[in-house]
Amino acid sequence: MERRMNIAEAAPALYGVVRDLDLAVRKSGLDPQLLHLLKLRASQINHCAYCVDLHVRESLADGVAPQKLHLLAVWRESPLFDERERAVLEWTESVTLAAETGIPDEAWKKVRAVLSEAEIGRLTVAIGMINLWNRIAVGSRMSHPVDAAQ
Template sequence: MTSTRFLLPKENKTAYQKIAELDQIGKSGSINEKLQELIKIYASQLNSCVFCIDMHSKDALAKGEKLQRIIGLTSWEEASFYTAEERAVLAFTKEVTLIQQGGVRDETYHELQKYYSEKEIGELLILVGTINIYNRIGVTTRLQPKIDQ
Protein backbone atom coordinates (compact mmCIF):
# COMPACT_ATOMS: atom_id res chain seq x y z
CA MET A 1 0.00 0.00 0.00
CA THR A 2 1.15 3.50 -0.80
CA SER A 3 1.12 6.08 1.97
CA THR A 4 0.02 9.68 1.56
CA ARG A 5 2.92 12.11 1.22
CA PHE A 6 1.19 15.19 2.64
CA LEU A 7 -2.23 16.86 2.73
CA LEU A 8 -2.35 19.93 0.51
CA PRO A 9 -5.38 21.48 2.29
CA LYS A 10 -3.36 21.44 5.50
CA GLU A 11 -0.07 22.67 4.04
CA ASN A 12 -1.45 25.18 1.50
CA LYS A 13 -4.88 26.08 2.84
CA THR A 14 -5.40 29.30 0.85
CA ALA A 15 -4.45 27.76 -2.48
CA TYR A 16 -6.65 24.74 -1.84
CA GLN A 17 -9.58 27.01 -0.94
CA LYS A 18 -9.20 28.78 -4.30
CA ILE A 19 -9.38 25.43 -6.10
CA ALA A 20 -12.50 24.61 -4.08
CA GLU A 21 -14.03 27.94 -5.15
CA LEU A 22 -13.39 27.06 -8.80
CA ASP A 23 -14.94 23.65 -8.18
CA GLN A 24 -18.02 25.34 -6.72
CA ILE A 25 -18.38 27.48 -9.85
CA GLY A 26 -18.43 24.30 -11.93
CA LYS A 27 -20.94 22.60 -9.65
CA SER A 28 -23.31 25.58 -9.65
CA GLY A 29 -23.70 25.70 -13.43
CA SER A 30 -26.41 24.14 -15.56
CA ILE A 31 -24.77 20.74 -16.11
CA ASN A 32 -26.74 17.82 -14.65
CA GLU A 33 -25.33 16.56 -11.32
CA LYS A 34 -25.10 12.93 -12.46
CA LEU A 35 -23.25 13.95 -15.61
CA GLN A 36 -20.89 16.06 -13.50
CA GLU A 37 -20.02 12.96 -11.50
CA LEU A 38 -19.49 10.86 -14.64
CA ILE A 39 -17.08 13.54 -15.90
CA LYS A 40 -15.19 13.49 -12.60
CA ILE A 41 -15.01 9.70 -12.45
CA TYR A 42 -13.86 9.34 -16.06
CA ALA A 43 -11.17 12.03 -15.84
CA SER A 44 -10.01 10.47 -12.57
CA GLN A 45 -9.78 7.06 -14.25
CA LEU A 46 -7.72 8.56 -17.07
CA ASN A 47 -5.42 10.16 -14.49
CA SER A 48 -5.31 7.08 -12.21
CA CYS A 49 -6.45 9.02 -9.14
CA VAL A 50 -7.80 6.32 -6.86
CA PHE A 51 -8.99 8.79 -4.23
CA CYS A 52 -11.11 10.77 -6.70
CA ILE A 53 -12.43 7.63 -8.44
CA ASP A 54 -13.61 6.32 -5.07
CA MET A 55 -15.13 9.59 -3.89
CA HIS A 56 -16.96 10.48 -7.10
CA SER A 57 -18.22 6.94 -7.67
CA LYS A 58 -19.82 7.06 -4.23
CA ASP A 59 -21.18 10.55 -4.93
CA ALA A 60 -22.66 9.36 -8.24
CA LEU A 61 -24.34 6.40 -6.57
CA ALA A 62 -25.76 8.71 -3.89
CA LYS A 63 -27.20 10.92 -6.65
CA GLY A 64 -28.93 7.93 -8.24
CA GLU A 65 -26.46 6.98 -10.97
CA LYS A 66 -26.50 3.31 -11.93
CA LEU A 67 -23.50 1.18 -10.95
CA GLN A 68 -23.34 -0.29 -14.46
CA ARG A 69 -22.81 3.17 -15.97
CA ILE A 70 -20.09 4.00 -13.45
CA ILE A 71 -18.25 0.73 -14.06
CA GLY A 72 -18.68 1.09 -17.82
CA LEU A 73 -16.97 4.47 -18.06
CA THR A 74 -13.57 3.00 -18.92
CA SER A 75 -15.17 1.49 -22.04
CA TRP A 76 -17.85 4.08 -22.77
CA GLU A 77 -17.12 4.00 -26.51
CA GLU A 78 -18.21 0.35 -26.57
CA ALA A 79 -21.16 0.61 -24.16
CA SER A 80 -24.72 1.10 -25.38
CA PHE A 81 -26.06 2.72 -22.21
CA TYR A 82 -24.72 6.26 -22.72
CA THR A 83 -26.67 8.82 -24.72
CA ALA A 84 -25.19 10.68 -27.69
CA GLU A 85 -24.98 13.78 -25.48
CA GLU A 86 -23.11 11.89 -22.77
CA ARG A 87 -20.76 10.44 -25.39
CA ALA A 88 -19.98 13.94 -26.63
CA VAL A 89 -19.18 15.03 -23.07
CA LEU A 90 -17.04 11.96 -22.36
CA ALA A 91 -15.08 12.46 -25.60
CA PHE A 92 -14.52 16.10 -24.62
CA THR A 93 -13.47 15.03 -21.11
CA LYS A 94 -10.95 12.58 -22.55
CA GLU A 95 -9.43 15.06 -24.99
CA VAL A 96 -9.14 17.85 -22.40
CA THR A 97 -7.68 15.46 -19.83
CA LEU A 98 -5.19 14.03 -22.34
CA ILE A 99 -4.55 17.46 -23.89
CA GLN A 100 -0.95 16.58 -24.76
CA GLN A 101 -2.25 14.05 -27.31
CA GLY A 102 -3.39 16.73 -29.73
CA GLY A 103 -5.95 18.78 -27.86
CA VAL A 104 -9.68 18.86 -28.47
CA ARG A 105 -10.45 17.87 -32.05
CA ASP A 106 -12.83 19.99 -34.11
CA GLU A 107 -15.06 16.93 -34.56
CA THR A 108 -15.37 16.53 -30.79
CA TYR A 109 -16.08 20.22 -30.28
CA HIS A 110 -18.72 20.32 -33.04
CA GLU A 111 -20.45 17.27 -31.55
CA LEU A 112 -20.56 19.02 -28.18
CA GLN A 113 -22.09 22.11 -29.81
CA LYS A 114 -25.11 20.02 -30.82
CA TYR A 115 -26.11 19.82 -27.16
CA TYR A 116 -24.53 22.77 -25.38
CA SER A 117 -24.23 26.54 -25.72
CA GLU A 118 -20.83 28.23 -25.55
CA LYS A 119 -21.57 29.13 -21.92
CA GLU A 120 -22.36 25.51 -21.09
CA ILE A 121 -19.23 24.30 -22.90
CA GLY A 122 -17.33 26.73 -20.69
CA GLU A 123 -18.98 25.13 -17.65
CA LEU A 124 -17.93 21.69 -18.91
CA LEU A 125 -14.38 22.94 -19.39
CA ILE A 126 -14.31 24.28 -15.82
CA LEU A 127 -15.60 20.93 -14.52
CA VAL A 128 -13.00 18.94 -16.47
CA GLY A 129 -10.19 21.35 -15.66
CA THR A 130 -10.98 21.38 -11.95
CA ILE A 131 -11.12 17.61 -11.58
CA ASN A 132 -7.81 17.43 -13.42
CA ILE A 133 -6.31 19.79 -10.83
CA TYR A 134 -7.69 17.61 -8.02
CA ASN A 135 -6.40 14.45 -9.77
CA ARG A 136 -2.91 15.87 -10.05
CA ILE A 137 -2.96 16.77 -6.37
CA GLY A 138 -4.28 13.34 -5.41
CA VAL A 139 -1.78 11.40 -7.52
CA THR A 140 1.22 13.56 -6.57
CA THR A 141 0.45 13.42 -2.85
CA ARG A 142 -0.60 9.75 -3.08
CA LEU A 143 -3.95 10.50 -1.48
CA GLN A 144 -5.73 7.26 -0.55
CA PRO A 145 -9.42 6.61 0.08
CA LYS A 146 -10.47 5.10 3.38
CA ILE A 147 -11.13 1.39 3.06
CA ASP A 148 -14.85 0.63 3.25
CA GLN A 149 -15.86 -1.57 6.15
Protein backbone atom coordinates in the same frame (compact mmCIF):
# COMPACT_ATOMS: atom_id res chain seq x y z
CA MET B 1 1.33 4.17 -0.54
CA GLU B 2 2.52 6.60 2.06
CA ARG B 3 1.04 10.08 1.99
CA ARG B 4 3.56 12.66 0.84
CA MET B 5 1.91 15.79 2.19
CA ASN B 6 -1.36 17.40 3.10
CA ILE B 7 -1.93 20.11 0.48
CA ALA B 8 -4.57 21.83 2.64
CA GLU B 9 -1.93 22.32 5.34
CA ALA B 10 1.01 22.97 3.01
CA ALA B 11 -0.75 25.63 0.91
CA PRO B 12 -3.92 26.60 2.79
CA ALA B 13 -4.73 29.80 0.90
CA LEU B 14 -4.43 28.14 -2.51
CA TYR B 15 -6.26 25.05 -1.33
CA GLY B 16 -9.12 27.30 -0.20
CA VAL B 17 -9.31 28.86 -3.66
CA VAL B 18 -9.41 25.39 -5.24
CA ARG B 19 -12.27 24.37 -2.92
CA ASP B 20 -14.15 27.58 -3.76
CA LEU B 21 -13.80 26.96 -7.49
CA ASP B 22 -14.96 23.38 -7.01
CA LEU B 23 -18.06 24.63 -5.21
CA ALA B 24 -18.70 27.17 -7.99
CA VAL B 25 -18.47 24.38 -10.59
CA ARG B 26 -20.99 22.28 -8.64
CA LYS B 27 -23.36 25.27 -8.47
CA SER B 28 -22.82 26.32 -12.10
CA GLY B 29 -25.95 24.67 -13.46
CA LEU B 30 -24.27 21.74 -15.19
CA ASP B 31 -26.39 18.60 -15.26
CA PRO B 32 -25.32 16.71 -12.10
CA GLN B 33 -25.42 13.36 -13.93
CA LEU B 34 -23.04 14.66 -16.61
CA LEU B 35 -20.82 16.18 -13.96
CA HIS B 36 -20.56 12.82 -12.19
CA LEU B 37 -19.68 11.03 -15.41
CA LEU B 38 -17.00 13.54 -16.42
CA LYS B 39 -15.42 13.55 -12.94
CA LEU B 40 -15.28 9.79 -12.83
CA ARG B 41 -13.97 9.41 -16.40
CA ALA B 42 -11.20 11.99 -15.93
CA SER B 43 -10.24 10.35 -12.64
CA GLN B 44 -10.02 6.96 -14.36
CA ILE B 45 -7.78 8.41 -17.07
CA ASN B 46 -5.57 10.07 -14.46
CA HIS B 47 -5.32 6.88 -12.37
CA CYS B 48 -6.57 8.62 -9.26
CA ALA B 49 -7.87 5.83 -7.02
CA TYR B 50 -8.95 8.31 -4.34
CA CYS B 51 -11.09 10.29 -6.79
CA VAL B 52 -12.47 7.24 -8.62
CA ASP B 53 -13.71 5.83 -5.33
CA LEU B 54 -15.12 9.19 -4.22
CA HIS B 55 -16.93 9.83 -7.49
CA VAL B 56 -18.37 6.33 -7.73
CA ARG B 57 -19.82 6.78 -4.24
CA GLU B 58 -21.21 10.24 -5.05
CA SER B 59 -22.64 9.03 -8.37
CA LEU B 60 -24.44 6.11 -6.74
CA ALA B 61 -25.79 8.37 -3.98
CA ASP B 62 -27.17 10.73 -6.66
CA GLY B 63 -28.89 7.95 -8.58
CA VAL B 64 -26.49 7.20 -11.45
CA ALA B 65 -27.17 3.63 -12.58
CA PRO B 66 -24.49 1.24 -11.31
CA GLN B 67 -24.20 -0.46 -14.69
CA LYS B 68 -23.43 2.89 -16.32
CA LEU B 69 -20.58 3.35 -13.84
CA HIS B 70 -19.30 -0.17 -14.52
CA LEU B 71 -19.18 0.54 -18.25
CA LEU B 72 -17.86 4.09 -18.14
CA ALA B 73 -14.30 3.06 -19.03
CA VAL B 74 -15.67 1.48 -22.24
CA TRP B 75 -18.39 4.03 -22.98
CA ARG B 76 -17.72 3.98 -26.72
CA GLU B 77 -18.67 0.29 -26.87
CA SER B 78 -21.69 0.54 -24.56
CA PRO B 79 -25.26 1.30 -25.67
CA LEU B 80 -26.03 2.82 -22.24
CA PHE B 81 -24.71 6.27 -23.11
CA ASP B 82 -26.80 8.70 -25.13
CA GLU B 83 -25.53 11.21 -27.68
CA ARG B 84 -25.17 13.99 -25.12
CA GLU B 85 -23.23 11.83 -22.68
CA ARG B 86 -20.99 10.55 -25.49
CA ALA B 87 -20.18 14.10 -26.59
CA VAL B 88 -19.41 15.14 -23.01
CA LEU B 89 -17.24 12.07 -22.44
CA GLU B 90 -15.34 12.63 -25.67
CA TRP B 91 -14.79 16.29 -24.73
CA THR B 92 -13.69 15.21 -21.24
CA GLU B 93 -11.15 12.77 -22.64
CA SER B 94 -9.89 15.24 -25.24
CA VAL B 95 -9.39 18.04 -22.70
CA THR B 96 -7.93 15.72 -20.04
CA LEU B 97 -5.45 14.34 -22.57
CA ALA B 98 -4.85 17.67 -24.32
CA ALA B 99 -1.12 17.08 -24.82
CA GLU B 100 -1.94 13.88 -26.72
CA THR B 101 -5.17 14.85 -28.48
CA GLY B 102 -4.70 18.53 -29.27
CA ILE B 103 -8.44 18.73 -28.46
CA PRO B 104 -9.59 17.98 -32.01
CA ASP B 105 -12.24 19.89 -33.93
CA GLU B 106 -14.31 16.72 -34.19
CA ALA B 107 -14.68 16.58 -30.39
CA TRP B 108 -15.69 20.27 -30.42
CA LYS B 109 -18.29 19.68 -33.14
CA LYS B 110 -19.84 16.79 -31.23
CA VAL B 111 -20.11 18.64 -27.94
CA ARG B 112 -21.27 21.85 -29.66
CA ALA B 113 -24.08 19.88 -31.31
CA VAL B 114 -25.57 19.00 -27.92
CA LEU B 115 -24.54 21.86 -25.61
CA SER B 116 -24.51 25.63 -25.78
CA GLU B 117 -21.23 27.51 -25.78
CA ALA B 118 -21.93 28.64 -22.20
CA GLU B 119 -22.50 25.02 -21.15
CA ILE B 120 -19.29 23.95 -22.86
CA GLY B 121 -17.47 26.75 -21.04
CA ARG B 122 -18.73 25.49 -17.68
CA LEU B 123 -18.03 21.91 -18.73
CA THR B 124 -14.45 22.78 -19.68
CA VAL B 125 -13.84 24.47 -16.32
CA ALA B 126 -15.32 21.39 -14.59
CA ILE B 127 -12.91 19.16 -16.53
CA GLY B 128 -10.01 21.41 -15.55
CA MET B 129 -11.20 21.29 -11.95
CA ILE B 130 -11.30 17.50 -11.69
CA ASN B 131 -7.94 17.27 -13.42
CA LEU B 132 -6.52 19.63 -10.78
CA TRP B 133 -8.04 17.55 -7.97
CA ASN B 134 -6.61 14.38 -9.56
CA ARG B 135 -3.14 15.90 -9.67
CA ILE B 136 -3.41 17.06 -6.06
CA ALA B 137 -4.59 13.63 -4.91
CA VAL B 138 -2.09 11.59 -6.93
CA GLY B 139 0.81 13.97 -6.28
CA SER B 140 0.27 14.03 -2.54
CA ARG B 141 -0.69 10.34 -2.35
CA MET B 142 -3.98 11.07 -0.61
CA SER B 143 -5.20 8.16 1.46
CA HIS B 144 -7.69 5.94 -0.29
CA PRO B 145 -11.22 6.39 1.15
CA VAL B 146 -12.24 2.81 0.34
CA ASP B 147 -10.22 1.72 3.37
CA ALA B 148 -12.80 3.35 5.65
CA ALA B 149 -15.60 1.24 4.14
CA GLN B 150 -13.96 -2.11 4.94
